Amino acid sequence: MHKASRNWRRSAALALMAVAVCSRAWAAEGSLTAAGLLKDAATEVSYLSFDRALPLFQQAGKLAAPGSPQAEQALFGEAVCLQQITPATADRIGEASATYRKLAKKPDLVGVQSMMALGRIAELVDYLGDVPDRPAARQWYEKAREASGELADEATLRIAATYVQEMDTDSVKKGISILTDWLAGHPNNPLASAMWQYAGNTYLYPLNDYGPALECYLKADALGLMEKGREGPVYWRMANLADRLGKNDIAIIYYTKIIEKTPTSGKAYESQLALKRLGAPVPEIKLFRAGDKATPATAVPTTGPAAPTTSPTQPQPPAGKGVEKP
Amino acid sequence: MSQKQETTSTRPWWLNINMIGVLLVVAAFIVSMYRVSQIGEQLSESDGTTIIRISHWQLELGYRDALEDVIKIYEQEQAAKGSKVRVLQMPVTEKVYAPWLNTSLISGQAPDLVLMGMSGLTNNEQYLARYFVPLTQEVNKPNPYNKGTELAAVPWRETFFDGMRSLYNVRLQDYFMVPTATFNMRIFYNKNMLKTATGSDAAPKTFGQLLEACRKLDQYGKSQGRQILPIAGSQYSVGMFTSKYLVAFTAGMEKALDFDMDGVVSPQELYVGYVGGTYRMDKPNVKAYYRAMRELCKQFGAGFSGKDRATAAFEFVQQRAGMIATGSWDAQSLFKQAEQAGFDVGLFDFPMPAPGEPYSEYVVGKPTEATSGSGGGYGLYKFSRHHDQALDFLQFLTSQRINQLQMQKTNWIPVVLGTEPTGRMAVFAPDPTGFTTAAIPVYGGDLDNKYQGELQSFLQGSEAYDVMVKEMDKALRDPRNGGDAAWLLEYKDAVKQSRNQERSLASQVVRGMMLGANDWSEKHRQILSQQVGTNNGLTMRHRFEEVRKTTLEAVDKAIGG
Numbered sequence: 001m002h003k004a005s006r007n008w009r010r011s012a013a014l015a016l017m018a019v020a021v022c023s024r025a026w027a028a029e030g031s032l033t034a035a036g037l038l039k040d041a042a043t044e045v046s047y048l049s050f051d052r053a054l055p056l057f058q059q060a061g062k063l064a065a066p067g068s069p070q071a072e073q074a075l076f077g078e079a080v081c082l083q084q085i086t087p088a089t090a091d092r093i094g095e096a097s098a099t100y101r102k103l104a105k106k107p108d109l110v111g112v113q114s115m116m117a118l119g120r121i122a123e124l125v126d127y128l129g130d131v132p133d134r135p136a137a138r139q140w141y142e143k144a145r146e147a148s149g150e151l152a153d154e155a156t157l158r159i160a161a162t163y164v165q166e167m168d169t170d171s172v173k174k175g176i177s178i179l180t181d182w183l184a185g186h187p188n189n190p191l192a193s194a195m196w197q198y199a200g201n202t203y204l205y206p207l208n209d210y211g212p213a214l215e216c217y218l219k220a221d222a223l224g225l226m227e228k229g230r231e232g233p234v235y236w237r238m239a240n241l242a243d244r245l246g247k248n249d250i251a252i253i254y255y256t257k258i259i260e261k262t263p264t265s266g267k268a269y270e271s272q273l274a275l276k277r278l279g280a281p282v283p284e285i286k287l288f289r290a291g292d293k294a295t296p297a298t299a300v301p302t303t304g305p306a307a308p309t310t311s312p313t314q315p316q317p318p319a320g321k322g323v324e325k326p
Numbered sequence: 327m328s329q330k331q332e333t334t335s336t337r338p339w340w341l342n343i344n345m346i347g348v349l350l351v352v353a354a355f356i357v358s359m360y361r362v363s364q365i366g367e368q369l370s371e372s373d374g375t376t377i378i379r380i381s382h383w384q385l386e387l388g389y390r391d392a393l394e395d396v397i398k399i400y401e402q403e404q405a406a407k408g409s410k411v412r413v414l415q416m417p418v419t420e421k422v423y424a425p426w427l428n429t430s431l432i433s434g435q436a437p438d439l440v441l442m443g444m445s446g447l448t449n450n451e452q453y454l455a456r457y458f459v460p461l462t463q464e465v466n467k468p469n470p471y472n473k474g475t476e477l478a479a480v481p482w483r484e485t486f487f488d489g490m491r492s493l494y495n496v497r498l499q500d501y502f503m504v505p506t507a508t509f510n511m512r513i514f515y516n517k518n519m520l521k522t523a524t525g526s527d528a529a530p531k532t533f534g535q536l537l538e539a540c541r542k543l544d545q546y547g548k549s550q551g552r553q554i555l556p557i558a559g560s561q562y563s564v565g566m567f568t569s570k571y572l573v574a575f576t577a578g579m580e581k582a583l584d585f586d587m588d589g590v591v592s593p594q595e596l597y598v599g600y601v602g603g604t605y606r607m608d609k610p611n612v613k614a615y616y617r618a619m620r621e622l623c624k625q626f627g628a629g630f631s632g633k634d635r636a637t638a639a640f641e642f643v644q645q646r647a648g649m650i651a652t653g654s655w656d657a658q659s660l661f662k663q664a665e666q667a668g669f670d671v672g673l674f675d676f677p678m679p680a681p682g683e684p685y686s687e688y689v690v691g692k693p694t695e696a697t698s699g700s701g702g703g704y705g706l707y708k709f710s711r712h713h714d715q716a717l718d719f720l721q722f723l724t725s726q727r728i729n730q731l732q733m734q735k736t737n738w739i740p741v742v743l744g745t746e747p748t749g750r751m752a753v754f755a756p757d758p759t760g761f762t763t764a765a766i767p768v769y770g771g772d773l774d775n776k777y778q779g780e781l782q783s784f785l786q787g788s789e790a791y792d793v794m795v796k797e798m799d800k801a802l803r804d805p806r807n808g809g810d811a812a813w814l815l816e817y818k819d820a821v822k823q824s825r826n827q828e829r830s831l832a833s834q835v836v837r838g839m840m841l842g843a844n845d846w847s848e849k850h851r852q853i854l855s856q857q858v859g860t861n862n863g864l865t866m867r868h869r870f871e872e873v874r875k876t877t878l879e880a881v882d883k884a885i886g887g
Contacts, residue, residue, distance in 0.1 A: 190847070206869075
């Protein structure tokens with residue numbers, strides 16, 4: 001009896017607390033600041049909830065002092081949301097473009113990011129009936145590269161990609177030369193590895209030129225492949241390219257790397273067979289050994305994220321409970 | 327008549343049949359209020375106890391008990407350190423897990439630790455980022471509960487055999503869960519029955535021995551005047567056999583089909599091979615694969631594709647079948663039920679044809695299990711009131727010592743380095759030797775449906791191989807739903823995917839600019855590299871024009887797009 005009455009008292013207290021929390025939230029609404037709203041909006045963007053972020057940016061813009069960095073950020077955030085809300089529409093994209101154009105005149109990071117965003121709008125298909133305009137995109141990327149050292153590497157990669165996307169041999173080669181020229185002057189830029197890998201991919205297809213493709217991949221790997229944890233498929237490609245080109249020394253290095261560094265790619269056993277065929281030493285696959293002393297199976301640095309390597313055609317458990325288990 | 331009734335009724339006005347309903351409603355209300363209060367009391371932390379709630383849908387035998395044991399140890403160890411901690415296990419049947427979890431997440435009442443899966447809110451990136459804590463920073467640090475082991479200084483994520491690769495969210499560039507187990511499939515068999523039928527209870531080691539054991543089990547049943555199915559097949563398990571053997575028979579085609587040399591024959595590459603003649607269903611190895619699968623499916627009994635998982639399991643434990651293929655998650659239940667039924671269970675891997683046996687000349691080797699990912703991942707609820715304590719319990723749960731203990735008691739396969747499956751589960755340990763490539767004449771959802779239908783008819787013996795080949799050829803060349811149409815859809819998806827990556831990139835820019843996130847540029851570079859590599863789908867489009875000598879616009883027009 002005593003317990004029951006305590007429970008009722010607790011329920012009543014809970015109801016009162018709920019009322020108190022609601023009143024507090026209502027009262028707090030009046031004291032919102034531009035900084036607080038910007039933070040909330042950016043948090044929504046980090047959840048990819050652009051529709052929820054848009055009104056928060058708009059409200060922050062109203063509260064921020066005109067011309068202040070906060071007002072500029074709020075406007076940029078608003079344009080980002082208009083560009084990214086799903087589904088994209090011609091009206092919203094047009095509105096976003098107009099805002100970015102205003103911001104692109106600013107001589108700061110927001111200005112350069114706006115130039116890049118305008119390039120992206122020109123390059124991508126945003127809505128039904130939208131047509132990519134690669135020359136226009138290129139112009140915006142070039143402007144961004146001239147305006148900022150900070151985004152110059154990214155802008156260069158984007159410029160090169162607009163040429164490669166034309167898919168005719170001359171344009172594709174021009175795209176690669178833009179990358180290699182930039183890399184000659186900026187060999188250790190943060191995107192250097194991604195640039196070499198992209199050049200390698202492009203030599204492989206559409207150019208079907210295996211020799212330079214392998215050279216580019218080797219340069220990318222020397223810097224450390226960009227996509228941590230997804231090295232397996234690239235190593236397998238490099239080993240196979242080298243094998244087909246008769247560069248056995250390189251093939252041996254990469255077949256060995258697959259066994260030792262990326263055994264979860266699924267290609268360790270086939271690498272063992274290849275090494276046997278090439279007459280090279282065959283390392284053991286150190287994976288899933290029951291009760292084995294702990295040796296992490298991979299060589300992924302502790303700071304970078306890893307990514308799944310499971311291929312879509314691997315045998316999977318049948319639909320139903322088995323699929324849900326993991 | 328009615329007048330008579332009115333005059334003869336002596337009952338009080340409120341005593342009627344409707345009142346029973348009212349009373350029932352009131353009683354139900356009181357009971358539910360009392361229950362709510364009771365739960366409230368259970369969750370009360372008024373005495374300074376920290377309560378951590380952990381939810382899952384693993385209702386198979388063993389899991390809950392093993393988790394309860396782990397909880398007890400944790401609570402005792404915490405008490406020894408002077409912390410009052412209680413961990414409440416919340417098992418919820420998988421039938422309602424998704425709606426229950428969705429409601430809990432949205433209402434802000436979700437458990438601190440959640441077994442991820444089933445619910446769309448744990449898979450969709452937008453909700454994942456909203457409701458769950460990104461764990462990348464945490465998993466890059468060592469797990470303190472591995473102190474004193476060889477894993478003491480190893481980053482938490484690298485303490486799992488696959489480095490948690492299968493749990494990484496590429497779009498959000500973060501980890502949102504930590505694994506507790508891995509899963510694998512094997513064939514379970516009734517040792518007593520096999521011994522009686524064949525004279526030995528040793529597991530078949532080759533495909534030929536498996537078929538021979540099936541033949542003898544069938545004969546044994548007939549000699550006893552009852553039907554014994556050599557294998558309890560079902561719609562659920564047929565795919566386990568067909569996927570395992572598909573690799574064995576078709577992996578040798580990789581070199582000819584894998585155009586981009588990434589080690590995977592994509593459906594698109596397979597289609598290119600099909601129209602170019604590199605892959606055909608009349609190739610000897612492909613034909614042999616289907617013949618072998620039909621021979622195997624004969625052992626399942628008629629109408630196997632109409633049976634579900636539970637029916638097949640029932641046939642096995644009722645000793646109406648000699649074998650069953652299923653996953654490690656069913657092991658404990660099958661062991662227990664077999665024990666009650668009075669027979670011993672043995673386990674073996676899907677055997678390959680040995681040299682000299684039928685089909686052996688078409689088989690390159692067994693499929694690898696190196697790509698088995700880690701699973702059973704738990705996520706940390708973003709609005710947990712005891713974030714640090716919940717994280718601490720998750721670290722405890724996935725430490726070497728406790729993962730070994732829990733999985734041993736559950737009869738599941740542990741995932742932490744240095745652990746091992748228990749004696750009879752050892753056969754489930756993934757075998758990293760073998761091949762990866764599998765080739766079937768399927769490209770796109772429509773063709774997949776068509777293929778599954780044709781395959782089922784063929785495997786059940788109601789359709790001849792030539793008919794299936796003809797039907798698939800017709801389907802693949804169909805201008806509306808065939809390979810070209812699938813390519814068009816894949817291209818459109820690639821364009822959309824590229825556009826979606828733009829959203830992730832924008833999100834990282836805003837995080838860096840307005841939230842001061844110091845990892846934004848690294849994440850931005852990763853996504854940028856992935857996006858640029860696809861050329862916004864244009865590589866795929868160019869390849870189509872090169873291979874098919876027409877345009878995707880023409881295909882779109884042909885299908886009325």
